[in-house]
Amino acid sequence: MSQQKLLRERIVEKFNDMPRQLQQAARHVLEHPDDVALLSMREVARQAGVQPATMTRLAKFLGLTGYEEIKASHTEAMRVQAEGFAHQQQRVTEDPSGSGAAMLQDLATQIARLAEPASLAQIEAAAERLAKASRIFVLGLRSTHLVAWHFRYVMSLLDERVHHLDGPAGTIGDGLMRAGPGDVLLAVSINPYARQTAELVRIARNKGLKVVAITDSEVSPLAGLANDLVVCPAQQGATFFHTLVPALAVSELLCGLLANRDPAATLAALEKTDRHLSQLETYIRKLPSRGSI
Numbered sequence: 455m456s457q458q459k460l461l462r463e464r465i466v467e468k469f470n471d472m473p474r475q476l477q478q479a480a481r482h483v484l485e486h487p488d489d490v491a492l493l494s495m496r497e498v499a500r501q502a503g504v505q506p507a508t509m510t511r512l513a514k515f516l517g518l519t520g521y522e523e524i525k526a527s528h529t530e531a532m533r534v535q536a537e538g539f540a541h542q543q544q545r546v547t548e549d550p551s552g553s554g555a556a557m558l559q560d561l562a563t564q565i566a567r568l569a570e571p572a573s574l575a576q577i578e579a580a581a582e583r584l585a586k587a588s589r590i591f592v593l594g595l596r597s598t599h600l601v602a603w604h605f606r607y608v609m610s611l612l613d614e615r616v617h618h619l620d621g622p623a624g625t626i627g628d629g630l631m632r633a634g635p636g637d638v639l640l641a642v643s644i645n646p647y648a649r650q651t652a653e654l655v656r657i658a659r660n661k662g663l664k665v666v667a668i669t670d671s672e673v674s675p676l677a678g679l680a681n682d683l684v685v686c687p688a689q690q691g692a693t694f695f696h697t698l699v700p701a702l703a704v705s706e707l708l709c710g711l712l713a714n715r716d717p718a719a720t721l722a723a724l725e726k727t728d729r730h731l732s733q734l735e736t737y738i739r740k741l742p743s744r745g746s747i
Contacts, residue, residue: 457527458487462672464516469673472515477673479504479512481645483524485671485687491528495521564687564700568707573685577704580640580666580682581711587638591629591658593619594642595651600698601642601668605705612713612723619654627654635662642668642705644688644696647675655679668704670696 465480472480482502483490489498499506513521567573584590590609594602599620606618619629633639639658643651652675655665659679667680670688677683686700713720731737 457530461516461524461527466672466677468516472512475504475508476512476515478502479508481671481673483512484673487528490525495525561697561699564697565703567687568700568703576682576684577707578711580668580684581708581715583664583666583682584638584640584708585712585715587615587664588636589633589638590616591619591633591637591639591663592616592642593639593651593654595648597696597698598642598644598648598651598701601701601705602640604702605640605709608706608709609712611727612720626650627657630654630658630661630663633658633661633663637662638664638666640666640668640708641676641680642701643674643676644670644698644701645674652676652679668701670701 462484465484469477469480479499479502482498482504486498486501489501493501495509496506499509502509509521509524513519513524516524518524568577590613592602592606594600602618603620606616609616617629619626621628630639639655641651641655641658655667655676656679659665664681665676665679666682666684667674667676668684668686669676669680670686671677672683672685684704686704688696688698688700
């Protein structure tokens, strides 16, 4: 196992024992490995929102002699990658314009990370867990409501097992009233983490449900509660708000993997869906000629 992987495991293991400032620095190291390899300690600390001395304290907390050991382990990991990969993965740090090109490059980099073997293994394991579920409950609050709703919408076209936890008037938890062993909760949460999401995940675990979590860090509040964890990047990059594009990509990939498990059943379900939507005249079948409404 590489020194970088050993270091990541040590950070995850000791994360809950760290003071808050060290947790903030450690989270940045986990989520921005390329920056740790490429940038100075002062710049990494600035991006993490901590003092440079905090990075040194983090290294000492982890039993290292200094921050240079953290940087060296990440630099060595980058050397074993193809030359072009390092350039693709390097975040845009010198372009303050926030141009569309910079934003798209940042998104492309984050999506590319999902194609790495470790990420694909996480997604495939999550799909296997969901495929075996009696029922699938989907949870995502605030911005991640979009990801949860998207998964439920796509899966509703071919599967009756999926239920979105989206109750009005404060009844969101009521959807788990009759859930139990054999069911799976798919929960989505990205920093800043919604407190109610973690609370409902704990309730689901206590009721015997297995949990698949889509989140942005190995040390997110859902990491220790999940049976299967899918970690996807959600860095702000060139915009002020965390991106949901990688999480949406994971949602779409999970839907595709589940659909492909039984092609015949999927085709039959979608044909039934098409007939129903056709009866409702849901979609425009014939586009109007130009200039007419």
